[in-house]
């Protein structure tokens with residue numbers, strides 16, 4: 463096999479390609495509608511303002527949020543998770559989270575613990591990545607205020623049983639923060655039906671938007687202390703940040719060109735249908751998983767049934783370093799993937815791949831079966847090389 467392609471299997475890190483309209487909208491916004499949204503009243507400012515409102519409306523439609531003002535734009539999922547965790551938790555609170563959580567949850571919690579503000583309990587997960595619901599039931603304390611749910615693992619793809627976990631927390635009056643970094647745009651999310659309190663999402667993965675975009679939904683009746691305070695273009699006479707949403711959690715100039723692209727990404731998803739996208743990605747994951755199973759030397763991680771998983775498959779090859787496999791895949795075959803710990807060290811402990819990590823393959827909506835065939839042939843050759 464020769465390197466004549468550049469095949470992208472790293473959609474769990476950031477999706478590529480994007481729909482053509484995403485690239486165009488970001489460029490047009492920078493060239494033509496370049497006013498600062500919410501600041502002053504000239505034509506370009508108003509145009510930028512309207513565009514951002516339309517993006518808010520599109521996100522609200524996608525996640526079934528009745529009031530678009532409850533969607534705040536952030537720079538990525540990490541930013542949204544920090545805003546939610548640091549804005550909600552108070553001194554003395556206890557937090558529940560799972561072994562599948564990403565460092566964008568683990569590290570803010572670690573900081574709050576180090577500062578002796580909170581305590582926390584990790585809910586263990588199975589070697590496929592599913593949280594132990596019995597353990598959860600026994601982990602609540604009188605001071606527990608928040609359950610953080612990793613909607614889908616970026617290491618195994620396992621989709622958490624959202625409704626059961628939310629019901630478990632809510633029957634004790636505990637709020638829920640859902641990290642939808644790996645599911646927004648590829649798994650249906652209904653904030654009203656699920657009664658989600660906080661939903662953190664990123665714009666540059668399943669929503670097919672540019673990097674530097676993301677968001678946080680805060681359900682009505684809940685208030686977060688702002689992480690950042692500053693200019694909003696509104697109530698400028700006040701010495702404190704405004705209380706009204708979405709300004710409450712959005713300080714400073716927004717990433718309008720990114721959000722213009724994000725609007726097109728979400729529009730593509732709404733027009734295609736999240737169910738359709740999920741069906742297609744689930745088919746691709748199963749196709750990939752089954753083909754990888756035929757390579758005996760590989761150990762696969764994550765659910766064998768792709769109906770309960772986001773499009774992520776991790777594997778290891780005995781006596782081979784995952785970074786080295788990633789290097790050979792790119793240098794000899796033009797295949798791009800992610801290796802190592804994927805910013806989720808506890809997930810790797812749960813599946814037994816810490817500290818070496820795995821090779822992670824994440825197809826996307828635009829991946830073709832023939833790309834997977836090429837990848838699997840490349841892996842067969844690499845296995846022969848390494849074991850030979």
Ligand SMILES: Cc1ncc(COP(=O)(O)O)c(C=O)c1O
Pocket residue numbers: 474475537538539540541563564566612614615616641643644664665676
């Ligand atoms: C489960 C999970 N949460 C959070 C994040 C952070 O997302 P972002 O890069 O948009 O901050 C990621 C990114 O890989 C993720 O997989």
